[in-house]
Amino acid sequence: MELGLVYALTGAALASLLAGIGSAIGVGLAGRAAAGAVAENPDLFSKVLILQLLPGTQGIYGLLVAFVTLSQTGLLGGNPVAMSNATGLMYLAACLPIAIVGLISAIHQGKTSVASIGVVIKKPDQFGKAMLFPAMVETYAILALLISILAIFAL
Amino acid sequence: MKKDYTFAVARIRGREMSLLSNAAMEQLLASKSYDEALHFLADKGWGRSDERLTADNLLQAETEKTWETIGEMVDDMSVFDVYRLSDDYHNLKAAIKLCYTGANMDPERLFVAGGTVEPERIYKAIREKDYSLLPEGMSAYAAEAYDTLLHTGDGQLCDVILDRGALEATYAAGKKADNEVLRLYATLTVVAANIKIAVRCGQTGKSLEFIRRALADCQELNTEALALAALGGMESVVEYLAGTDYADAAEALKESPAAFERWCDNLIIRHMKPQKTNPFTIGPLAAYILARQNEIKCVRMVLSAKLNGLPDDMIRERLREMYV
Numbered sequence: 001m002e003l004g005l006v007y008a009l010t011g012a013a014l015a016s017l018l019a020g021i022g023s024a025i026g027v028g029l030a031g032r033a034a035a036g037a038v039a040e041n042p043d044l045f046s047k048v049l050i051l052q053l054l055p056g057t058q059g060i061y062g063l064l065v066a067f068v069t070l071s072q073t074g075l076l077g078g079n080p081v082a083m084s085n086a087t088g089l090m091y092l093a094a095c096l097p098i099a100i101v102g103l104i105s106a107i108h109q110g111k112t113s114v115a116s117i118g119v120v121i122k123k124p125d126q127f128g129k130a131m132l133f134p135a136m137v138e139t140y141a142i143l144a145l146l147i148s149i150l151a152i153f154a155l
Numbered sequence: 156m157k158k159d160y161t162f163a164v165a166r167i168r169g170r171e172m173s174l175l176s177n178a179a180m181e182q183l184l185a186s187k188s189y190d191e192a193l194h195f196l197a198d199k200g201w202g203r204s205d206e207r208l209t210a211d212n213l214l215q216a217e218t219e220k221t222w223e224t225i226g227e228m229v230d231d232m233s234v235f236d237v238y239r240l241s242d243d244y245h246n247l248k249a250a251i252k253l254c255y256t257g258a259n260m261d262p263e264r265l266f267v268a269g270g271t272v273e274p275e276r277i278y279k280a281i282r283e284k285d286y287s288l289l290p291e292g293m294s295a296y297a298a299e300a301y302d303t304l305l306h307t308g309d310g311q312l313c314d315v316i317l318d319r320g321a322l323e324a325t326y327a328a329g330k331k332a333d334n335e336v337l338r339l340y341a342t343l344t345v346v347a348a349n350i351k352i353a354v355r356c357g358q359t360g361k362s363l364e365f366i367r368r369a370l371a372d373c374q375e376l377n378t379e380a381l382a383l384a385a386l387g388g389m390e391s392v393v394e395y396l397a398g399t400d401y402a403d404a405a406e407a408l409k410e411s412p413a414a415f416e417r418w419c420d421n422l423i424i425r426h427m428k429p430q431k432t433n434p435f436t437i438g439p440l441a442a443y444i445l446a447r448q449n450e451i452k453c454v455r456m457v458l459s460a461k462l463n464g465l466p467d468d469m470i471r472e473r474l475r476e477m478y479v
Contacts, residue, residue, distance in 0.1 A: 029161060033434065036165025114161055114434045121168040 004088030005073060005080055011095030012069040015148065019062025019102025026055025026110025033114040037121045047127045048117050054134045055109040058102035061145040065098045068152050087155065094151035101144035109137040163228035164439045170224060171443060173200060175450050183454070184470060189461040196454065210458040214451055215268070221447040222269050225440060233271070234437060236328040237341045238444055242270035243277070243293065244321030250274070250281040251301050251313060292327075296320030315369045322348050322371035336441040339426050345373045347419040350404060353385035353392050354412070361385075375400065413473050420449060 034048035069091055070076040073083065083091075116130040123130075175183070179199070186192035193208050202213040226232060232239075249265035266274035272290060280288035286298050296317060304313040322345045329341020349370050356366045366382040376399060384395035389408070396405035407418035427442040453474050460470045 032159065032161040033165040036162040036167075037169060039162075040166050040169025111435075114165075115432070117165060118168050118432075118434050121165060122172065 002082065002084060002088075004083030004085050005075070007085065007088030008069060008073045008083060008091035009075065011092035011099075012066040012073075012075075014092075014099040015062045015069070015095040015102070016059075016066040017062070018099040019065075019106065020059040022103035022106030023056050023059030023062075026058070026106040026108075026113070027052060029107075029110035030055060030113035030117065033117040037117050041121070044120060044124060047120050047124065051113045051117050051120065051131060051134060054113055054131075054138065055106045057138060058098075058106035058109075058141045061098050061141060062102050065095055065145065065148045065152065068149065069095060072152055072155065090155055091152065094148055094155065096148075097144035097151075098141070098148040101140055105137050105141040105144075109134045109141075112137055158437070159435070160228075160437050160440065161435055164434045164436075166224075166228060167439050167443045168434075171446070174446055175199070175454070180453060180457070180474060183457050184467055184474075186461060189458065192458055192461045201454075210455070210462070213458075214455055217447070217451055217454075219268050221444060225444060229437075229440065234332065234334075234337070235441070235444060236271055237325050237332060237337050237344075238448070239269055239271045240324045240328060241321045241344075242267050243272050244296075244317050244324070246270055246272075246274045246277050247281070247289075247293065247297055247300075247320075248314065248317045250278045251297070251304060251317075252310070253278070254281045255301070255304050292324055293320065312368075315365070318348070319369060319371050326371060326373055334437050334441055336427055336438050336445070340423055340441070340445060342373070342375055343419060343423055345371050346375050346401060347404075347416075349373065349376055349378065349381060350392065350396065350401070350408070350415070351412075353381050354389055354408065357385040357388045357392060417473060420452075424449060 030048075030052040034052045037044045037048045067076070073091065074081040112134040116133050119130040120127050183192055183195055186195055189210075193210065193213065196202065196213060197208055201217055202208060203216045206212045206216065225235065229235075246266045250262070253260070253262055253265060262274070262278050266278075272293070276288055280286055280294075281297065281301060284301075286294035289297055296319075300313045300316040300320075303316060304310065325341050326345045329338050329345075332338050332341065352369045353366065356369060361369075363382060363386055366385050367378070370378040370382055372378060380395060381392070384391040393405045393408055396402060396408065403422075404415060404418055407415040423445060427445060433439060456473055457470055460467075
């Protein structure tokens with residue numbers, strides 16, 4: 001029995017699962033700091049909200065990769081294509097970059113966002129600079145997304 | 156599960172903005188009169204609007220506000236016992252003296268807020284000699300101090316017993332704390348107090364037995380060696396300290412007692428400053444409480460100097476580095 005489709009689906013599931021978990025942790029972490037900032041100074045709401053949302057993108061990238069994988073394998077349209085074990089494993093491997101990098105980078109981005117929220121509390125006019133620090137972490141999530149998407153489309 | 160302090164730390168970051176900076180302290184110092192200094196502080200949000208503008212009201216209100224703020228953020232206040240235990244022993248001292256003298260005055264006036272035990276409970280325990288009302292550890296010191304006072308009438312000895320109790324309780328709480336700032340605070344408090352006790356006992360010619368009784372046990376200093384050094388006066392205490400981790404303290408001690416006290420406070424403040432960049436632990440909260448206590452201590456000095464017309468330089472020698 002060919003398990004190719006099972007591997008591909010596992011890849012899609014991992015991409016949305018791990019990247020989603022990472023984002024939930026990151027956004028949750030930054031959210032607690034943002035709530036603390038707003039409790040003391042409600043005027044900071046819009047600034048800290050942006051910083052809170054930054055670690056949320058990894059979850060979206062995971063969803064995108066899972067979506068493309070489901071689409072490529074025909075699972076989305078309800079007509080799954082027959083797939084060898086090797087092809088299925090390749091889909092799984094293609095999903096791993098965003099799954100793993102998404103998980104780890106979102107947590108670290110959340111922590112960096114918390115630190116940046118600390119900067120915004122003390123110096124609200126330095127919001128632009130403070131936002132750059134967590135945005136830097138995003139680079140690696142984008143690179144992982146790129147590799148996952150390129151690999152999936154190449155299959 | 157390790158407690159998460161992210162929310163509390165973010166709030167504290169906001170509160171840190173209203174701490175007095177070194178520049179603000181200089182401005183306060185530059186006030187032309189006591190009243191002007193009080194109004195400067197009131198403009199900075201110090202005190203409560205429904206209370207009369209006096210130094211006592213202002214400082215008491217700020218101490219209460221600090222604990223109210225922390226209480227809103229932390230479920231278990233026992234983590235801050237290192238800061239609060241000395242207030243318990245202060246209240247215990249007040250209660251014992253009040254019961255011993257039978258003075259007809261409102262106990263509320265003598266008690267301070269912020270301790271771990273309600274002052275009324277302490278007062279009741281002493282009045283009824285029911286030491287079981289007090290926490291373990293404190294009850295033994297309370298019984299010893301009160302009995303000593305009743306039998307000898309020696310108020311100083313009673314104070315010595317309670318001060319040692321406070322120091323040992325603080326030291327024990329520090330050892331249990333899982334944060335570096337709290338541990339450091341407890342250790343330095345006890346070390347500094349022991350050095351001060353040794354110097355004062357040496358200067359006033361106290362006996363070795365008295366000095367031994369006054370010094371609190373701690374691992375950082377050999378109390379027996381310190382007690383023997385105290386007998387030889389300030390010089391031998393300085394000599395003893397030069398061979399310990401607190402050699403810098405010896406230098407400050409040589410300068411003046413005020414310089415030594417400032418050295419102790421500055422050392423803690425300097426160790427606290429890295430906490431500014433640590434947003435997930437209790438460290439910034441611990442640092443904030445200490446910064447507030449330091450700030451209140453400095454303001455008390457400035458106000459008292461303004462009230463008594465002391466020169467600015469004299470105050471400046473005693474002022475500590477500010478956290479912000």
